Amino acid sequence: MSEKCLNIVIVGVGGQGSLLTSKILAELAKAKQLEVKVSEVHGMAQRGGSVITHVRFGSEVFAPLVASGEADYLLAFEPLEAARSLSYLKPDGQLIVNNERISPMPVLSGTAIYPEEPYQSLLGSTQAVQALDAHKLAVEAGSFKAVNIVLLGVLSKHLDFTEQDWTNAITACVPPRTLEINIKAFKAGRDSK
Amino acid sequence: MQMNQPHSVSSELLLGDQAIARGAWEAGVRVVTAYPGTPSTEITEAAAKYPEINTQWAPNEKVAMEVAYGAALTGARALVCMKHVGMNVAADPMFTAAYTGINAGFVIAVADDPAMHSSQNEQDSRYYARAAHLPILEPSDSQECKDFTKYAFALSEELDTPVILRITTRIAHARSIVAEGPREDIALKPYEKNMAKYVMIPAMARKRHLEVEKREMSFAEAVNDSPLNTVELRDPAIGIITSGVAYQYVRDALPDASILKLGIVYPLPMQTIADFAKQVKRLIVIEELEGLIETDIKAAGIACEGKALTGIQGELTVETIKNAVLGTPLPLVSQTDLPGRPPTLCPGCPHRGIFYVLSKLKMRVMGDIGCYTLASLPPLSAMDACLCMGASIGMASGAERAQGKEFSKKTVAVIGDSTFIHSGVTGLIDAVYGKEAITVLILDNRITGMTGHQHHPATGFDIHGDPAPMLDIEALCRACGVEHIAVVDPLDLAETKRVILEETQRDAVSVIIARRACALIDKAKRPIYYTDGCKNCGACLKVGCQAIERRGDHIEINAALCTGCGMCSQVCPFGAIQKGGDAK
Numbered sequence: 001m002s003e004k005c006l007n008i009v010i011v012g013v014g015g016q017g018s019l020l021t022s023k024i025l026a027e028l029a030k031a032k033q034l035e036v037k038v039s040e041v042h043g044m045a046q047r048g049g050s051v052i053t054h055v056r057f058g059s060e061v062f063a064p065l066v067a068s069g070e071a072d073y074l075l076a077f078e079p080l081e082a083a084r085s086l087s088y089l090k091p092d093g094q095l096i097v098n099n100e101r102i103s104p105m106p107v108l109s110g111t112a113i114y115p116e117e118p119y120q121s122l123l124g125s126t127q128a129v130q131a132l133d134a135h136k137l138a139v140e141a142g143s144f145k146a147v148n149i150v151l152l153g154v155l156s157k158h159l160d161f162t163e164q165d166w167t168n169a170i171t172a173c174v175p176p177r178t179l180e181i182n183i184k185a186f187k188a189g190r191d192s193k
Numbered sequence: 194m195q196m197n198q199p200h201s202v203s204s205e206l207l208l209g210d211q212a213i214a215r216g217a218w219e220a221g222v223r224v225v226t227a228y229p230g231t232p233s234t235e236i237t238e239a240a241a242k243y244p245e246i247n248t249q250w251a252p253n254e255k256v257a258m259e260v261a262y263g264a265a266l267t268g269a270r271a272l273v274c275m276k277h278v279g280m281n282v283a284a285d286p287m288f289t290a291a292y293t294g295i296n297a298g299f300v301i302a303v304a305d306d307p308a309m310h311s312s313q314n315e316q317d318s319r320y321y322a323r324a325a326h327l328p329i330l331e332p333s334d335s336q337e338c339k340d341f342t343k344y345a346f347a348l349s350e351e352l353d354t355p356v357i358l359r360i361t362t363r364i365a366h367a368r369s370i371v372a373e374g375p376r377e378d379i380a381l382k383p384y385e386k387n388m389a390k391y392v393m394i395p396a397m398a399r400k401r402h403l404e405v406e407k408r409e410m411s412f413a414e415a416v417n418d419s420p421l422n423t424v425e426l427r428d429p430a431i432g433i434i435t436s437g438v439a440y441q442y443v444r445d446a447l448p449d450a451s452i453l454k455l456g457i458v459y460p461l462p463m464q465t466i467a468d469f470a471k472q473v474k475r476l477i478v479i480e481e482l483e484g485l486i487e488t489d490i491k492a493a494g495i496a497c498e499g500k501a502l503t504g505i506q507g508e509l510t511v512e513t514i515k516n517a518v519l520g521t522p523l524p525l526v527s528q529t530d531l532p533g534r535p536p537t538l539c540p541g542c543p544h545r546g547i548f549y550v551l552s553k554l555k556m557r558v559m560g561d562i563g564c565y566t567l568a569s570l571p572p573l574s575a576m577d578a579c580l581c582m583g584a585s586i587g588m589a590s591g592a593e594r595a596q597g598k599e600f601s602k603k604t605v606a607v608i609g610d611s612t613f614i615h616s617g618v619t620g621l622i623d624a625v626y627g628k629e630a631i632t633v634l635i636l637d638n639r640i641t642g643m644t645g646h647q648h649h650p651a652t653g654f655d656i657h658g659d660p661a662p663m664l665d666i667e668a669l670c671r672a673c674g675v676e677h678i679a680v681v682d683p684l685d686l687a688e689t690k691r692v693i694l695e696e697t698q699r700d701a702v703s704v705i706i707a708r709r710a711c712a713l714i715d716k717a718k719r720p721i722y723y724t725d726g727c728k729n730c731g732a733c734l735k736v737g738c739q740a741i742e743r744r745g746d747h748i749e750i751n752a753a754l755c756t757g758c759g760m761c762s763q764v765c766p767f768g769a770i771q772k773g774g775d776a777k
Contacts, residue, residue: 013534026368065363
């Protein structure tokens, strides 16, 4: 895997807004004249199933998918999905995870149990984690749908772009009527500890 | 969608699908048509944004192929798009279009789905190119999607043949930067009657078949000089022949390897391959799905490795290529004991009512292609068979011919509105003609659902959302000779059950149209539901709604997910699910 490339894997449940998140990241990279590839999931997988989106940018990008153990960041909208995709994370990678649990159908219908701590025991000793109640921050910003942008705000603390770069990318991608809420949600994530 | 300024000349982040539409627009294409199918759908949706292109959904891929062919025949550059299994439907006109050739450029875009992200099989469309003797191009990113599309139109006119452009899910649904250019000024070609070329009766087709062979042999020579096939010489220890997204994986997995990247995967540039083989020590073909390239290379007497290393299943990855070529151990997979998260019918989905009733009645269900295949999973588990678009009705007729009329009293065919129009109606005609007693449930949710809400002839709107003549499904069924047609609201469980029991008992074909709009397009605000006095019996969990969850000693309804469809309150034996939460 090329060292010249930053790898971000975004995981969640269909409908949580991973497509918008990856689009903002791609716009951000494009504005900086970087090569960028985003691999999305459409169709069947969006009906409440696990959704995984790959974002890669840098001076040279080949594969549209991040290889196992090569993700610099894993952005998880849901703890069980964090666990499912943790193997993407580099040994020194950063996990950013929303604490809000969403039970999958096998749990809802009683054939499986939601694990007490889905990803905690799977984390490597050199992997960093920031877990937060992004749902709460999103609601405070004005909409529970802005969980994705809260998490993007958290991610922004780690990447080498200015706050203005981020604001520009968000503005380019979200509908104008939701811009204010999204900017608030972004700042809430960026200011979170 | 990044296509809001189609006239600008700049760079944009485009899906492979969108880049193909852009390429078509730049190539002066005037007609685009398709039946939706993941992962190809967004080509046509993107094409519809260009006012210079006449874009429309077709009822199925065969009609789409014929419409596009007709446009090319009479002088307009035309593009038809489909997923891999759609090519099966469109194959009949395609094979003979190879004989007639074209007038203006004619490109067939096909999107394969290795690993079956949203498909019922993982057939390899490259076989069609060989079988129909058509050139097939394979881009490896969005920029190439655009460039190869333009090249394909030029090639089509140069060789007087349809040209196939093949992509896979990871190309179709990957976004990367595309440099955009202006639209070429391509005039409409004059049309002239030419029976010897275009009327494929045996005497003329025999002559045209000779032309097909001549064209293919000549192109098989010319393809050695094609700019679409490129050699990248690095370390000669390993030489890789590859194409499409596999090329990108190889670049990451084997950065030092020499590569022959094929942009045209049929016919193969055998001289280029022979020369490349001489320059490397170990020759390996890395191709997703079937071993077509490998087989041809071996048939030419050139030693190489291929499918013995990578297999024919699913998608390749950087990891599997490293493992196959270098023996690098595969990384450990994540925890497998985690609860799965399969896709499910959406909260408020009208299909749920039908499948809940069918499950309770223990009916045999001949299923079809669409969102409703999700009802095959627990807790509904209400499907016996699912094969291809339109198959449910034929399967139900066949079951009756095998097992007798009594069998049909506990069996139904279930098919969506769009799928019924695609290829279910011919099965219905057959059932009436064959004097069967089957019951067909048409789940009319007023849209093509699974592929992301495309209009079809019975929605009353065209691809642009403009009003269009609306096909009357009841009248169509009557015209097929069906005498018993009932219409139900699938969220009225008692009535749905009554009608299904009544219609399945008849000794003639019945059609039940379960009509209610897809929950994702039905924007009506209605009060949501909540539990009060829940006895925790779990009856409501059997409807399989994501909004309903057991929390310790009682069941709760997730207010953020509930659409107010009310199905759960109908199945609660204690009246403990009440309407009246805050309307969303």
